[in-house]
Amino acid sequence: MKLLDKYIISKFLTAFFFTVVMLVSVICVIDYTEKNDDFIHHNLSFGHVFTHYYVYLFPYFANLLSPITIFLAVVFVTARLAARTEIVAMLASGMSFMRLLLPYLMGASIIGVLTFGLVGWVIPKGTKEIVLFESLHVKEPWRFEGRNVHMKISPKSYVYLESYSSGNNTGFHFALETFDGTILRRRMTADNLAWDSVKHAWKMSPQLVRTFVGTQQETLHTIPARDTTMNLYPKDFANTYRLAETLTSPELDALIANKILRGADDTAQYLSVHYERFAYPFDILILTFIGVV
Template identity: 40%
Template sequence: MRTSVKILDAYIIKKFLSTFFFALGLIILIAIVFDISEKIDDFLEKKAPLESIIFDYYLNFIPYFANLFSPLFIFISVIFFTSKMASQTEIVAILSSGISFRRLLAPYMVVAAIIASLSFFLNGWVIPHSNETRLAFENTYIKNPYVLKTRNIHRQINPGQFIYFESYNTLDDIGYRFSYEKFDNGKLLYKMNAERLVWDTVKTVWRAETFTIREIDGMKEKLRIGVALDTTFSFYPEEFNRRENNIQTMDMNELETYIQDKKMRGAEGLQFDEVEKYRRSSFPFATFILTIIGVSLSSRKVRGGIGLQIGAGILLSFTYIMFMQVSTTFATNGNFPAIIAVWIPNIVYALVAVILMRNAPK
């Protein structure tokens, strides 16, 4: 009996992995063909080297795309080969031999655990660094030069230290109508105003132009006026040049440091960063939920054949993905906590998985 169970486990694991990697490989190949047809004009127009297209872009595009759609194709793979087993009465024979449905789930969960662990590692540490190369290629050969003219920037750069720009041009790294204030226990100690703050790429310092400085010490105040002054601050041009997708290039450790730094500075847009942080852990967890739902749905033999089960499975998986998108929108555009918004789809569909598992054939 034990030997036959081990053979069954190996059979299911082999079927699961082979179906999953075949389906994923096929869709990646199709996606690359469509992507090339869409971007071929950009490659030719900007004379992108073939070596860079292959190794810098597509070699890093594959893990990103594969990980992005892995839960969906895990679900489709489970539905496909399990419903095929059910239609051939293999599931009925397995359950009739005394093997429980939960025991039948064991090899599925082993594969789900392997893929989820791999997905978590890729999401947290491998893909962010591959994204750095991929996005650098896109910014060079596909997208237009990134120019951002931000207005009314307020930031805390250190405890008690605040900066303000009326506007900032990322192309030239020049800020206009700049002010810097330093407080101690709510009392203003130092204030600088400058018509322009320019980043000196040679000296790697900021140059304040047409500036005034006020230094306050109790009842005493010093005033200094000048044309130009080289100085340093606890912020750099890169902080204003970041695109929204730059957090995709940070691994989990870098992202956590970045979020804590933004919290300290009182910077805006923290919701997007926190959604990305929690999404990296919730996304792999979806593998377990979709696997249980897939087995529970497809283990029963139905008259409509496997097409009906695959169709129902795809519909359910797309509603899951849509639910994930809608819930994260609440976090990014509202005051909904990011961790709750990101994990709500998993919680809801985990309950669905439990209900389906209880109603699965015994």
Template identity: 30%
Template sequence: MKILDKYLLKKYFTSFIFTLLILIPIAMAIDVSEKVGKFLKAEDLTVSEIINDYYIHFVINYGNTFMPLALFISVIMFTSKLSGNSEIIAIHSSGISFRRFLRPYLIGATLITIISLYSNHFIVPNSNKALEKFEETYLRSIYKKKTKSSVSKVSLQLSESDYIYLGYFNFKSKNGYNFSYEHFEGNKLVYKIISQNIRWNEKDSTYRLSTYRKRFVGAYKDSLDSGSFMDTTFNFEPKDLLYVDYLAREMPSITLSNHIKKSENRGVENLNNYKVELYKRTSLPISSFVLTLIAVTLASKKRRGGIGVNLAAGISLMFLYVFFMKVSEVLGSTAESIPLLMVWIPNIIFGFIATYLYVKAKQ
């Protein structure tokens, strides 16, 4: 690695870390000011628990969220300073092309993208889960609890040939009503089980059906079996009946991907919220390349007004990117949209902007 690469990479990472260390304490200060009253009301909550169980995970979560913003601002600031000191002119005068000048920036963006990808897919979901647990325990009032205690009118496709329906199920008592199970062979119904009551036995992962009827559909005549109780197994657990959007943020990507596939096989209609969350974990880190390229091309040219002009233009573009990102996430969550396309639209649009600015700067 040449001296120029080491010099620019050092500037790249020191500026990035410095900017990130400014943004995170600001976010923490705002959060503390909003929640200090709730912290004081929680009698059993200690300062150590607030730091270890909440703010460590808060820093991980918001640090990863602020990575693209911190990267963009830091690149604009230190590149504008290089341009203002005529260092970029000296670099080009020595025969180094703009393309070669970009290499250390892209190396830095690659390293940050790798870190962000790993964090988004594996570390941040666990932090989200810890934050959710802390807020559920200490910060929410009894009227704002997110935990769902029951569901009603739920239908699931367990496999290509098995379907269930539940009129009501309570997760606390693990008891449900108006249960039916249908087994098909092709388009033909083979048998159907109807039960007034169903209870989940967590110890041996079985269900007890009360006052049940099992109807076998024959070619010429049906047969009926009934009884007071029947213990059996089905290919689902009570948690599979629960469909809550915030759970997606708490699942590692492998678990989330498997959950989406499993839910699709079971006939859950709209999983776009889950898909948006999964695709966003990759698209946001990749934006490091796009934002780095935009920042370098904006700041590498010496302008009147120095860093201020470049920073104003850069922050304006950054706010536009965040706006497009949030709008695309909302639109991607609707049932009629294509989540993968909607999540990547901001990177596609700003990728074209970055390419245009690069070609213009190269000339």
């Protein structure tokens, strides 16, 4: 790395971090102004809000705005170099445009790698704290209010619940249906089931099982109350507000794999976040190139 490369990279990184700090600071001030009534309502001091909310919100916004801030930083640095005729001197000395672009791309690569690490492992943990704080002090208390819930738990199995109480993790009027293609092969029903957090299993009331053979034959038998496991958990009824953003990349991949295994139809939103995280470094490189050009 030559002295010129170090010079441009230092100018570039300095401009980038300065732009991030200034822009995100303004956004946080505006955000604080909008939510101040909620903070006063809950008797929260500025110190508590800062250490439990804005210390996590600042890097979240910084990462969110990193592509546009890096573009602004590139334009600013290039304009400064051009105003001082430094770029003219570089090109007049025989330096090619691609050689001039190299230190910009090196700086963008540093930021891209840093951003990829932050967005995949660090920022999701902070986002989890943001969501927790907002659920306690900004948004209305959450509870599961779904009725007549249908959920796919495997490629061939569907669960139905007339209602579910998230307070005590209890479901009512439960049904588990197993299909072969479009043909119903088995249906198990129970009045209720409750989650046992010690055994990590469902306590299920007596069940009635219907097994369908062919198109007209049907057998019935009962099963006494028991503990059982299935690919269904209380977290499936938990608050999914910004769930994908609160998961690290390995956790997000595990969630997507589980949904694909189930044959669920709502994987698109999680795959979108997954691909978005991998796209960030490339966004930065592309916008850096555009800014220099």
